[in-house]
Amino acid sequence: MASDVDTAPLVGRADQLAMLRAALLDDVAQGHTAAVFVTGESGVGKTRLLRETAARLRARGAVVLTGACLDIGDASPLHPLLQALRRLDGDTAASRARTTSAVRGLLQMFAEEKAGPDGAGALLERVSRGLHLIAEGRPLVLVLDDLQWVDRTTRQLLLYLLAGLGDLQLSVLAAVRAESLQGAHPLRRVLTELRRLRSVRVLDLAPLDRAGTEQLAAAVVGRPLGPEAADLVWQRSGGNPFVVEELARDLRDGRDGLSDTLREIFLDRVDALPQHAHQVVHAVAAGVEPVEHWLLAKVVRLPEEELIEAVRAAVAHRLLVSADDGYRLRHRLVAEVLAHELLPAERSVLHRRYAEALTAAPAELHQARLAHHWRLAGEPARALPAAVAAAQEAQRLHGYAEAHRHWSVAVQLADGAAGPGAVDVDRGALLGHAAEAAHHCGEHARALALLEELATGAGGLLSCSLRIRRARYLASAGRSAPAEEEYRLVLEDPACTPGERATAAAYLAELLVQMGRYADAGQRAREALQLCSAVEGSVSEVVRASAALGFSEAYLEDPDAGLAVMREALTVAERSGRPDDIACAYLHLAELLTGPLNVIEEGVVVARRGAERVADLGLGRTYETRLLAIATNGLFRVGQWAEAEKVVAAALRHRPSGADAVELLLARCRLSVGYGEEEAADRDLDAVATVLAGGGARHVLPMLTLRAGLAMWQGRHDVARQAVQRGLTESRSDDVAILAALVWHGLRAEAEALASRTVEVDRTAVRRLREAMERVATRSASAARQVRSVVDGFLALCAAELSRIDGRSDPQLWARSALEWDRGNHPYPAAYSRVRQAEALLARRSRTVTAAKLLRQAYEVTQGLGAVPMTDEIRALAGRARIDLQDRTTEPAGRPGTVAEPTSDELAMLTAREREVLAAVAEGLTNKEIGQRLFISERTIGVHVSHIFDKLQVRTRVQASAIFLRQSS
């Protein structure tokens, strides 16, 4: 009888199956990721499609993990993944020993995970490593049903893996109920962002058409339907396969008068159930699916044989399905029908039985389920400890959003449990935990409300430490003024200890720097440092206050004083030996140097030294990554691209997540755009978009700017324009340098459009860009000095581009731009300006000697950088103008092929990097292999090799190797 359940054929989905197979397996390139999100209304066949696809992919050698999200509203983080792993564990037990041990290893990792700083990021990394081991080189497919109920942690994991940050070839297939996406579902926004990517598809699963409906109905009934019946089924089902199947079954079984609605179909079936089966169905409806057999037995309390008979009846009536891991209702609609069938008292009895049974036997989602059942059993006092345990469990897996919900439930339960027989519970502590979890998951207003409640409970008074917390929450919520006031009150309160006041002063100084009130910040920072001197162990405060002081001094144009303070803070931190303090001090010092002080080379050195130091201290993932990001951006700016590439690769090896990952991906993408590596740049941009789909807006503008830059190299100036326009409508007033870069890209796109004659110039766009330029100029007047210098550079570029758009590119303006960028030590934009200056001069047919000089100068720079598209442009321009780009003085004077007697000086002419490359060449490695070894691109190796050939005056790898081997022997 149970075999009746899935015998209906899959009708009308052949195209979708083929598409899914291609999108998730066949068309996925090695090392890439892909995702398909299937949306559709209830009963349209999403689950069935997932199951069929999973089976086909498995048959083709993929490792398929399948899980489902739960709707108990307070599930635990990563539940669907854990469920999927347990299922795989069950499945593979017989087949592959290595897979099983990898699965168990990963499950073990979850069991042993402990809460800690950056735990969330580290957990993502470990999950991806674990999945790597499970995959063993086979394609990995993660299939998730009911994604509308996904927890936030799983959502972040999906985006992390899809962005390729886990360095894992993975496909995701997930189903989302369309009804749930209405309203304010968080997935809506995620899907809007993701559906634009090449690697992601959203498949809207439509109901069957008339022919499909008839085919399915005929298959169920066993013969074609008469015209009248067919019409009836079509009208009533609207092509929804689930409804079609049920209607057809009623027809076949000769049940009188087709029920009008599904509700009636199921009500009739429930009514027809034997007594025990009735009980079983209601019990499963009250449980958390899947309900294991042993658990059902404890809840229903029937003798074994009777229970099995009852289950069989429920399955036969198509209300229940049975799988290896337990029982589920056949469809959500069944739950909705049943919801109104039980008296509240009956329901709470079921929940109580579940709770009692689960108390005795720990199982999956133990605490969350216990809390759920005890609460619904009307036993707040017994639900409370479970809710607390579930909150702690969620926090252990760094799921602060889920933890916050459990803590909030605990608070409510504590209120409900008050009165006679109340449990002994510290309501204040619960509120405090709830507030901190809310703060951690970004719900600052909620965190503040909880603290408020805490204060009310304490007669309106908060302890000093809680008031510092309140101030921190206020600052995080962007409410600077009340935050400042709160810190000030703590500082003035004699009841607060010197330690608390030092903390408040240091935070306040930091806040004031962010608010741009440097003089006040400096004053508060000094106050903090003074307070710290009397407080043992206040190293974190010293570091924080010193950074604030350093920045405020730097902005107030006394850089040396600020630098000295920050260096001293580093010494203090080193003396204390606390890894986090040392790492913070390095970070602030590097930021200070590369930021307001604008001594980039030194900043890069500090950042790299710091990175090594904090790696030794075991903070590789967090601080090393951030320090390396600073180094990368600095190296890019000063034109050491090959070095920057190496550093960014090293940083990405930590598989960072969130904002750190975005920062690095953008840095790498910036290099790729400069190099003209379209494929790599595109991939990084998609990865950035994937991560940003999970939330956050800070990096959108740089992403769009790079998108525009890449589109221009590809000659797609309209695409560049679109990216810039979107950026203009989403720019915040406070990121003036970033906005300046975007505006320049916009103007350049219009100028290139004009020059290439491929796309019309958009005059409205130009007008808007011009207006944005003016706003940038106005705002930068009040910006910090180093911001102003960068903005001035971009504004100079903009002014020059405008002259180009007007058809009379002005060499003077380009010269000014080159000068601005030279002054700030930015060789790349300076070179670009020179190229345009030369182009303008050549167009006027004047001063070709100057033009040639400028082009050679730019050529040298772009070649050194490996900036291929720009180099090509220079070559083309030089070719048209018949300018020889080679500087004759360094050309090998007619000795091609002859290996001159090498002196030891010859290797000394090479840079350290070039010697490294040469050593690898001598080992016989290809450029690709050398690239992999040194973490830089194959193309950069090519650049190095050509430099080596130039310097050694050789033409082949063999000749170069010969010199190397002779010299180093």
Added chain:
Amino acid sequence: MTEPVWGPVHRDIVDLLADHPADVPAVVDHLTKLQDLLVRLPPLEASNPLADFNRLYLVITESVLDGLYDGRFADPVFLSRLDVEFAARYFDALRMWTESSPGTPKAWTCLFERMRGPDARPLPSAAAGVNAHINFDLPFALVTTFDHLESEPVDSSEQHADYLEINAIFADKIPSLRRGYLERWQLIIDTLNGDIDDWYQGELVEYTRDVAWRNAQKIWRCRHDPEARESERARLDRTAAALGRLLLSPLGALLQ
């Protein structure tokens, strides 16, 4: 087979709706194309009630876009996302209507049903669309936007100020919505919302503007609870639908 929902322009509208605009310039583009199609829908063509709304909405969105380019708002990131999310709900409703989905919000259905007639006066038609869009779609668009930006609907925040600025654009772009008329309309809205207490507090004008904002705050608080969220959605849908039907009834014509 019955005639497709969108008659002769069915294919075009289906193709258009297959696209999901993701930034404000794209939304304006989308609405423009939609307008061109709607006025071709027989029998009413240019006087099609949905076209009346779409025309108004297009004008308003263009004003928002200009405001974004002109730096009129304190937090353009928030406002752009809100605008896109807001529009997406209108396009979703159209998509569901196209598929004859029972999930089509009732708030919208009452206007969509009138596309083929009987004709309604342009102002009540536009107002019915504005009603569905503000009283039903907007709170959810707000919640999604805040959620995505990892921010929250807090009174007197920058985002709140920007949000109120949009209302100013709405008022500005409905020229015939003169003051006296505006109040009468609000009276109906207030009565239907049933929150007479608020109304008596004498915050008449602010009240209407704030209904969606306050509803957003309400949904925000229960957004993790699927059941509560769904019942809130159903409530808003019912309220907006009742008001929409009223606006399109002969009573609504009084407003013109």
